[in-house]
Amino acid sequence: MTAFSAARAPARALSWVSKGFVQIVLLGIAIFWLLPTLGLFVASLRSEADNTNTGWWTVFTKPAELTVSNYQKLLSGGGFTASFWNTIWITVPATLLVVLIASLAAYAFAWVDFPGRDWVFLVVVGLLVVPIQVALIPVARLYGLIGIFGSIPGVVLFHVAFGLPFAIFLLRNFFMGIPRELLEAARIDGCGDLTIFFRVVLPLGKPAIASLGIFQFMWVWNDLLVSLVFANTDSQPMTKALQAQMRQFGANIDVLAPGAFLSLIVPLVVFFAFQRHFVQGLLAGSVK
Amino acid sequence: MALGFLLPALALLGALVVYPIVFSAYRSMFDASGNTFVGAHNYTRIFTDADSRTAMRNTLIWVVVAPSLVTVLGLIFAVLTERIRWASAFKMIVFMPMAVSFLASGVIFRLVYEGDPHRGVINAVLTTVHDTFSSSSVYPGAIARPGSPLTPAPGNAFVTTTGIQPGHMVLLPLVGLPAAQLPKSATQAVPAPAPPPDGISGTVWLDFTRGGGGVQNHVDPAEKGLPGIRVQAVQAGKAVASTTTGPDGTFAFTKLPAGTYTLKLPGGNFAAPYQGVTWLGPSLITPAIIGAYIWIWAGFAMVLIAAGLAAIPRDVLEAARMDGASEWHLFRRITVPLLAPVLTVVFVTLVINVLKVFDLVFIIAPGSVQPQATVLALEMWRVSFGGGADQGAGSAMAIFLCLLVSPAIFFNLRRFRQEQ
Known part of the structure; x- marks a missing residue:
């Protein structure tokens, strides 16, 4: 019994690795699929000047850029x-x-x-x-x-x-x-x-x-x-x-x-x- | 009695779908004004006119590339999600773009493909990766001071116009660089010390005194050296030695064989920084839009294929596994053949959908690039409404589009018969 499971161990480890690999790949794909919409959302919360000068991802270092003024202007x-x-x-x-x-x-x-x-x-x-x-x-x-x-x-x-x-x-x-x-x-x-x-x-x-x-x-x-x-x-x-x-x-x-x-x-x-x-x-x- | 139930539907279908097909076929045989019968002229025009030929070519690219890519991607996603616990979350994320309008997707991808690497996310990633692996130049936009020994050469390089013998010192002044852009290591420029008889020395500096003053082609106080510039000594078209300028802009070659040399400042010093890829330009616009299309439709393919996958009897797979078949073998020999009907439905649906693609191209392609990005469904609108105002040609294009999708009618009918 022990000998049997020992023989299977490498295969199990391999499948565990490949499973982890699949997880990481799919996680990457999911982020990739979410990113464009997230970008639109963040861009909608930044002033026109900020959007002209820098990309939306700069908010992660400068959260102060976020504003709802675009929405206020649009809806008024x-x-x-x-x-x-x-x-x-x-x-x-x-x-x-x-x-x-x-x-x-x-x-x-x-x-x-x-x-x-x-x-x-x-x-x-x-x-x-x-x-x-x-x-x-x-x-x-x-x-x-x-x-x-x-x-x-x-x-x-x-x-x-x-x-x-x-x-x-x-x-x-x-x-x-x-x-x-x-x-x-x-x-x-x-x-x-x-x-x-x-x-x-x-x-x-x-x-x-x-x-x-x-x-x-x-x-x-x-x-x-x-x-x-x-x-x-x-x-x-x-x-x-x-x-x-x-x-x-x-x-x-x-x-x-x-x-x-x-x-x-x-x-x-x-x-x-x-x-x-x-x-x-x-x-x-x-x-x- | 039945008529009462059917009447509203048949009336609407008759007036707004069937009659228009007949009228379009009739209208397609008249010219723009609608008064002159031109026979098949509008149809021959589709194949000869430059714009509609571009539209045909692009539609062909779309049909060949997009449906197969989306189907394959959907298949991969569907198979892979069977191995994770958060499959439903993953499916929801990938399927989500299906709920979003092409207009919103178009706006989203205009942001993604924005050319300026400070704003477009793809180019931001590309330039970051590029600059990590090859340092970009420090002095883009430099120009040679008129009257200096330097003259521009192909590939952003500069060369000296006259030959230089060993034992001489040369001054190589450059201008056109904002002083603020200079590296912090730059110090006061000095004329290089005289070289030994078998060497050449010199100074590369920014020949510009802030606030005026200073003599052109002369190293003045308050003018800075340009450090880190590669200088080559060229003889008979071959670089025989190369060196780099110091913080004060000086450089020196030693132990040069006798002869006449020209000095070259290679283009790498002055190349404009890498700006990423022009996604929305005329040459890449169609692949770029197909990318956005894949983002939208991969979820559709995935969901349909996953449903097909769930219907495959487990015992067939288990039996094959017991017989020692590898996962890849299972996939090739059992999963894909059993999925064939679903894959066909997905593929055909996508082909029909791709033939009709309009909004995405219309929104993502900037106005100036639309003639290069156009597809049949868009060209039909452009010709008849968007400035073209030729409803004869537009009708011909619409009928042509109908003919292209009509094989799908038989596909549908056959499938329908089988289901009965």
Whole structure:
């Protein structure tokens, strides 16, 4: 027994060393991954002059440089606060509408029989990968005709339309998993499709709806291209407002760093709060 | 009944997704004004116009480089995290950038890639490492005093214009250096003592008297020597001897063979300090942005692959281990083949995503470098909205982009069929 474990000792020591090595490598990678965001955060807490002259890492030797004045200036300006509210007014309706419209459609695709159902669904799946670039010019023209170009509803509708294929795909697959007996029992009790949808399918579909809602929220909150084309300066979200400052990156760092940090803090909080749903949504429906 | 449930979705998809595809295809056959039919001209333009060719080339680089790097990195992370206790913390950290907008990531990486080593973190690290291993020059920006025996030579060096015979003393005045920048060891410059018959001596000093006064090309009081400058005695293009100046700027060669020499102050004395790498310049911009992309998407690949890894039956691995297979062998022969479907999904997702990459390039590439950094998705916007105002060409580019991603539709449909 002793001889046996003695023979294994070198191998164990080796595996212990390699384990320690893996730990160190992963620790290095984790720091490497955190550093850029930390840099942004620290830069947002330093005055413009400090940022122009030295790198953010100098705060570790001179903590006195830290100040919240950038944030105070940014939030008292009014323009940024307005764009923050625009982001909310775009993101919340776009998320709710996608969830509602997609779950209605997903229910029909999963549980209502109608001719050509599978073909229509395949077309929707096909639309998953359509790049939004292809719709920019035609929809800009369409919005011009009906007079919602540059408005928040225009931006919202665009986000809803391009969120639908993924949303329908995700929810339909989930709804298919609901036991048929549950739906039939409800039907025997005399419930119509609408009642079944609200009383049975929506409550049971909560996990998938949560994943979808978080995804859609993040996409819309983080979008730049759609608002770049369809929003004007009154309806622009934070991303577009900040993008306008990028031209003078060095000179505007006192606006860009705190602005970017404020714009990322909400999705980050959502991400940490609902991490499980986020990952589940990812697993359920990649390839978009 | 079904129609009622489907109507809102189908109406929106029809008006804002399907109709635009049809309209773009139609619009792509007209010129910028939209009135003149030009047939396939806009499409041939994509392949001939310089800007859109750059965009195509960059998109190709992106597709070839980014998805495979991200997938491999995700695989490595997923496998390695199986061996640590804090795997979920690690995954959270690496996955976090996925929640951040491309705009914020762009701002983050503009800070990272900032060229000035005092501000950009990568260049700060690079210059620190560089200066640790090779000392940077002490006298960047020095110039020869006009009328002195020195003249600039290639590579920041200075040489004497006239030949010097052994037995002579030479004065080598330099200017253009801030007095505050001189090393602390520098002392009052003095003319070097006359050399022996087989030697050459001289003084290298800062020929500038603060507050005026002083005679040019003459060692005046209150002028300091330049210590630590390498001086070479060159004969027939070959350095035959070399020495270094002292605190008072003097140097001396001895035991030189007879002949005529020129003195050279090599460029190493005056080279500008190492400034790191110009990440945001035209040549490195695409790799730099791909770096930021990897930072964002590695977590996505890692999470998906880790889920696939968790689904691999443990007993298969255990059985192979019992048979004495090495870890590397297990990885190559069992883990990777069993992960193949997941790896394919990750890879295809990333290819589609890379084809559409817009924000990151738009934000990280400074305006002046955008023509070199542009990709198809960005070029489409630039041509039709960002100053180009040619919606015919823009539509053609959008349709072209659609065609590029369309194989993924069949991939999706096949996968969907299999799941049924």
